[in-house]
Every structure is written in C-alpha cells, then in structure tokens.
Amino acid sequence: MLTTGISGLCLLRIDSLSPEIVTLDRNATTATTATNKTPTSLRIGDQNETPVSLQPKDQYKTPTSLQIEDQNTTSTSLQIEDQDKTQILDQDKTSANLRIGDQDNTPHQKRQVDQKRFAYFFYVTSNTYACAAIQFIHHLVNDLQMNSSRIDVVVMHTIHANAPLLHKLQDRYHVRTILVDSVKADATEPTWRESLTKLRAFQDWGYDRVVFFDADAVPMANLDHLFDLPPATLYAPTAYWLEQPFFASTLLVIEPSDEIFNDMIRWARERGPAAGFDMDILNTYFANSVRYLPGVYTVLNSDFRRAPTEKSTLFDTTAELKEKTRLVHFSCKPDGSYGKPWNWPSHDLSLLDGARFDPLFRQLFVEYWHGEQELCAS
Template sequence: MTDEGGGSNNGRRRTQIGALVLFAVGAVAIDSSLVAKMRLRPTNPDLATLATSNASQGLAKVAASINATDISDQHTVTASPNSTSPPPPTYNLDSAAAQDKSPDKNTEAPSVTESTSPPTNSVSIAAATPCFPDPRRLAYMLYATDARTVCNALLMARNIRETGTPVSIPIVTLVASDVAPDVANHLVDTANNFVVERVAPWKQSGVEWSHEYAMSLTKLRIFEERGYDKVIYLDSDAWIQRNLDHLFHLGDAVFWAPHAYYLTENYVFGSTLLVFAPSNTVIAALEKALESPPRPDYFDMDVLNDLYRLDCGYLPSHYVVLSYTLNDNAVWSFTSKAERMAHTYVYHYSPGLGVGKPWSTPRSILRNKNPAYDPLFYDLFARYWDHEDALCSWLRQ
C-alpha cells in the first residue's frame, strides 16, 4: 500500500508539473500574441517590452511553484528574448535621398531660413502613419499638356520623393496625347515609380489656344477611374515643404481641398491640391457642367467650386500658400508668422510682388533681393531653377 501510495503521489506530481509547463507555454504564447498586436501601435514602443517582461515574470512564478513541490526531475521553461519580431523600421528621409538617383542629387539648394524650418516638437509623418501595409491602391497624380508642364511635373515628382514618400506609391502624370512621345518619356522612371498615362486633351472652348489656361480642363481627368482607391493631386507649378502622405487617411468626401484664403473667408477652395477617390460619376457631372460654360474664362477651379463648394472637405489655409503672400503677417491658427511658415505644406508659384512664374521671371531677382521680403520667397525660385537646370536641360535643345 505504501509503495502504491508513493507511486500515486509521484504520478500526481508529474501531472502537476505537466500542467504547470503547459500553463507556462500558454502564457508565453498569449503574451507573444499580444506583443505582435501591440507592434501595430508605433506610438507606444514600450508596450512590447512590457509584455515580454510580464511573460518572464509569469514563468518565474511557475518555476518557483515547481521548486516548492521538492521534485527532483524539475522542468525549466525559459522565455525566449526572440519571441517577438523587432518593430518595423520607420521611413527615413535619408534613405529616400539615397535611393534617388536623379542628376540633381549634388545640387545644393539655398538653405531654408530658420523661421521656415519645421518645429522641433512636430510629429514626424513616419510616426503618425500606420506601419501596417495599406491594402488600398494609392497614388500621387499630376498632369502635363506641353513641354514646360512636363518639366514642371518632373520637378514636382522629384520633390514628392524628396519629402519621403515611399517608392511603393506611384507618381502618375496624365500627359495630353498631343505631347510628343520623346518629351513625355522624360517622365518615365521605373526605379522611382514615375508612371505616364496618356489622356485626351480637354480645351476650354471659349478661349484661344494661346490662352495660358486653355488646356487646364485636362486636369479634371484626374477624377477618371484608373484603378486607384485614393489620389493626392498637385499642380506642378508649386514646391512642397512637408510630406503629404498623411492625407491618404482622410475620411470620405467628394474631395478635400485647401481654403482659398486669398479670395474670400467664405466657402471657396483652391484646386492646387486635391485629395479624392476617383469617380466616373464626378467626371460625368463636370463634363455636363462644361457643355455650356457660363463665361469664356471658366476653368477647372471655377467648375469645381460651382458644383462642390458645399460638399467637399476643406483643408486649412496653411496647406497651400501662394508664393507672393508668404510675406503677409497672417498667422491663422498659429501664434506667429514664423510658426505659420514652419507649418506650411505647399507653396504655389503665383504672380505677385513684381515677379511671375519661375520660367517667366529673370534670374537676376536673386541678385537684387528686396530686404523686406522673407528669404524663403527667393529660396523658392532658386530651388526651382536649380532643379530645372539639373532635370530639364532638354528644354533648351
């Protein structure tokens, strides 16, 4: 009976040990699963360490319990430090620059003044953007109708990449079909995921071919469905100061556009920047509205405002600032002009203060600067010309 009782006790102890080991393994598996889920929250990097620590503490308690049974054939379970994968790397602007093989890589642009530098306490786009894969098809989109706008689109595409937008997001330029193939091909760059799609030109019937905006309605073809779920459109005669990728996560609206602060405080938006889900329904409404334009000088911004000014989403004014107004003292929701400038995303080259677009402005303005203007005003022109020299030498051939 004694031997049988001792054997029974040993059996119970082995059963207890097995149960404790299974409990320990289960604790590790559960905590590892939690850690894997916590990796989806890049703003809480300490959570993974905390979960791993909890697993280790739980195993220590299990081991202490086993030791208390005074069993000679103890089972030891150790938490593996590799039970979770390292967090995914955040996107680094330096790595983006290293990938860029553009001929202007060694071109040194004028330094940005201190007043226009991003604030030191600003949250980076890499930290704010979810680190898990986005199943949607995203794209930046531009358009071009002649050699000059092809050059501008090329400069803008490079500018977008330089702000840190990953190569996985294509930059698509809609090029009018009457642009010569050898000119349009300057926009093709497989390594940088620059894509060209040919479209039919769309002319405003009420103006002459020579009119500056005669072909601007071609821009509206960005709303045509081409297989992309969300698009960020930009006019190419602009300069990006800060990355715009976070706009892909805006909620539903026919589109999002910046408030046209330079026209009125009421509901009017500019079309330099648009964020939208392409829709053939929208393009059909635009085509119908343009069958009988109310006046000759009726272009893309006019028809978009007439149809959607009360239905679209509005971006704050500092998303797009006209170049000649950057010197204004407006602060909007910021505490100072310097803070407003530091938070501006896009500067749109606009005629004013005695200068026009960069390609129609003499470069001598850089030698005769008005001291009353913020240095950034001239820096923007210098940057355009530096990139034009590096990327568009074919314009002068």
C-alpha cells in the same frame, strides 16, 4: 462667373515635419494642430445651396459628355481636344504608359497587376509643365520619402509634352504616364486655357483614392497621410485669400468616379463661359459635398513677400506660416505680378529687397531654376 483672383505663391522647404492635419475655421486667423489624430474639424460645403450632384436617372447611362459634336457650332468654354479616338492600349510594361482617347466606351479602367490602391496625380500640357512635374516628383520621392510601396505616381499628359521628359519621369521615378486629350477653356493665358485637363483626375483609372497636385507647386512636407482621411468624394484646402466658402484646386484629394467626371463635364459645357475655369467649376459643382482642408495645404507665395516678423494672413507672423505650410504654389513673379518662375527669363533677382522679404522668396526661385538645369535639361 465666379472670380478666383490669385496672388503670387512661393516655395518653402521645411524638413522633419511630423504628419499632421492643421484644422482651421473659415473665419479664424490662427490654426490648431492635431498631430497623428484623425481630423475632427474639417468643414463640409454649404448645405443650404442647391445640390448639383448626379441625378438618379443619369447614374447608369453610358457617359456621353466627352463626345465632340459639330466643332463649327457656337463654342462654349469647354472643349475636348480632337485627337484620334484610340481606345486604351496597354503598352510595353517598362514604359508604364497608357493612351486614352474617347472615354465613352471605357468607363472603368482595369487595375494593372502591380498597380497600387493610391496614387499621386499630375497633369502636364507642355514641356514647361513636364519639367515642373519632374521637380515636384523629385521632392516627393527623394526629399520627402513618400511611401512608394503603397502609392503610385501618375502623370496625365497631352501630345505637347515631349518623349525625353516623359522618359525621365518613367526611368528615374517609376512614374506611370497616361496620354490624354486636353480639356480646354476659352482663355488667352496658357496656364488657364488647359487647366480643365486636371478634371481628368476624377476619372476612374483603377485607384481607390488619388491626391492631385498642380505641377507648378512644391510640397513642403510628406503628404502621404492624406490618403488616410475618412471617406469623401473630395477634400480641398481653403482658399483663404478669397471670400469664404471657397477652396483652392492646387491640391485635391479625390475618390475617382467616371459618373462624376462625365456629369461634371456635361454640367460645365451646358453653362459655357459662365462655368468659369477649373477652380470655379469645382467650387460650384462640389459646393454641397466638399470637405475643407486647412489653408496651409495651399499657401500663396505673396504671403512670403514680406519680412518673417510681419503678420501673415493665417498666423501671427510669416515665420510661423512658413513652419506650418504644407504646399506652396508658384503664381507671383519676383516683382509681385502674376507669373511663374519660367516667366522671369533673366533669372536676375538683384532688384529684390532682401531686407524686406523672407529669404525663402529668393531662395526658392533660385532652386527652381537650378532644377531646370539639373533635373530637366540633363
């Protein structure tokens, strides 16, 4: 099993950034910027590794990887939550809500009349993550002025996300919601246990390309340009804090395919616990085909638990990293241990060393807690 040890992540607010791809060599400590240019130095996975892509004999079979066999047999690390096997139903158009059960009989989803070619995708498996998605989408729509005439916003959710929060997404931000069965791994930490549900973003929901985000992150700049990258099954940012080559799964640029999704689930189930979690599975399965985005597209917030003048992992100073960051992902608590903003219930940051840490480390925890009240509770 691969190791995906994670340091903490922080949120950064950066305004008025021009759309650009910052290219980064896997061994480099600095990045070069190509503003308004087609990326020319995106890396492709290690071509010397054994391919794990679809075999020709599998490409035209009816997908079977979502079928649940005897749940009393020896478990693997991957399960599909057993809900009723309702086929997809187009519900009231005002709700833009779809239901998905067993995918085996519906390998391709028809595009709705008003559906666009591109979509930002999220998944939520609890009310906590539904609130996080609301805040992320609020940034996309209101702060960063995403192109809503060109791009849909879609939230896949399980039965554990309650209706009022889903209605906020639909009514305020015109989000399409899709009820799905969760894909679970053997893990005690809730964050990891249902993280494999994100793999459903690879299913064909009728979009030519989707940009997937973990909900517990914050965008720092408009990311619409990711839809215009050259054709590829998967783009993902370098996980610069790990031994390379390895990519992060907080942001994924995907060309959806039911065949790939079902083959990936089958592949993971065959390997059981050894397959690991979402980041491990994706890195192994797409080792030969992934194209790497620079690390600034997923920045660990532990890099901001230091003074602005201190050297960062990617740049000469933390201040420069802050300027270049495109997305940050919450995974460290104020004390530096693993966790999310909602794992710090006191909302007390008085013990933080304000002179030592970048002010944004404190500011963005406060911003998240404010969003819980203003966007989720109201």
